[in-house]
Amino acid sequence: MHSVDYGAGTPILIIHGFCVDHRLLLGLDPVFDAHGQWRRVYVDLPGMGQSAAGPEIDSADAVAEAVVSFARKTFGAERFAVLGNSFGGMIARHLVAEFGEQVLGLALLCPVVVADHGSRTLPAKIVLQTDPILLAALEPADAADYETMAVVQSPENWFLFRDAALPGFRVFDQAAIQRISSNYTLRAEPESRFANFQGPALILAGRQDHVVGFEDQTALARSYAQSTTAVLDRAGHNAHLDQPELTAALLWEWLGRVERSMGREAAD
Structure with missing residues (x-):
């Protein structure tokens, strides 16, 4: 798989969602860079970005196993943290089940919790702020993609979406x-494979996220003993683009918890 590597120190594997690529999450990088001592590994999932996908990539399980293989080759026995967004959040949960205590901490941004779309608990699609002048100025395909996802339409939000999601x-x-x-559901729910993840966790959702919702995400916290759960208002499925400052603050706090956990383990 194609990956982009920044910094040095403790590794964190950063996994984007469906039909996008690693650029969706590059806007988070200043948080990791400012925190210091983090090696950030951004991947393109198979069939997305610059990662090819042969016929063997025919299910969510196949994608998950490709990411597991990548993590084993990249990190070996070294402990690492994981951040996953949307479909990448489901893959990140699979990594916790697969690697156990080797995973230092887990951050989930608008993660897929219920794979079956029809079984998700979803709010109605709503746009809190429209900008018809902006939409009229865009190329029709760009306007359609943006309008599908944007909860608060504005030039500033469009620029973030244009640079992060559209590529x-x-x-x-x-x-x-x-x-x-066609095979979007994992064979086994990740949380059925472990009792309770003990590493620091962050579960962030958008209150106006009509794609994966927020109620299934808050319920997921039961499986993560040290989890902070946040539902951000004025945020849809791209909550980190809709509420970048709040997302950055929550990630900063999560990184601090992971680092303190590592320090406690070293002291023990």
């Missing part, structure tokens, strides 16, 4: 995405 939307492998979509 991945334009390059994914449609055949691979169709294969994965």
Whole structure:
């Protein structure tokens, strides 16, 4: 898989969502950089960004196993943290089940919790602030993609979406995405494979997220003993773009908890 590597220190694997690529999450990098001593590894999932997907990539399980293989080759026995967004959040949960205590901490941004779309608890789609002048000025395809996701339409929000989300939307492998979509559910729910994850966790959701919702995400916290759960208002499925300052503050606090946990383990 294609990956982009920044910094040095404790590794953190950063996994984007469906039909986008690693650029969706690059806006988070200043938080990790300012915290210091973090090696950030951003991946492109198979069939997305610059990662090819052969016919063997035919399910969410196949994607999950590709990421597991990448993590084993990249980190070996070294402990690492994981951040996953949307579909990448489901894959991140799988990594916790697969690697156990080797995972230092887990951050989930608008994660897929219920894979079956029809079984999700979702709020109605709502746009809190419209900007018809902005939409009229965009290319029709860009306007359609942005309007589908934006909760608060504004030039500032559009610029973030344009730079983070659109590049991945334009390059994914449609055949691979169709294969994965047809087998989107993991064979086993990750949380059924462990009793309770003890590492520091963050579960962040958007109150206006009509794609994966926020109620299933808050219920997920029962499986993560040291979890902070936040539901951000004026935020949809791209909550980190809709509420970048709040997201950065919560990630900063999570990183501090992971670092303190590492310090306690070293003292023990």
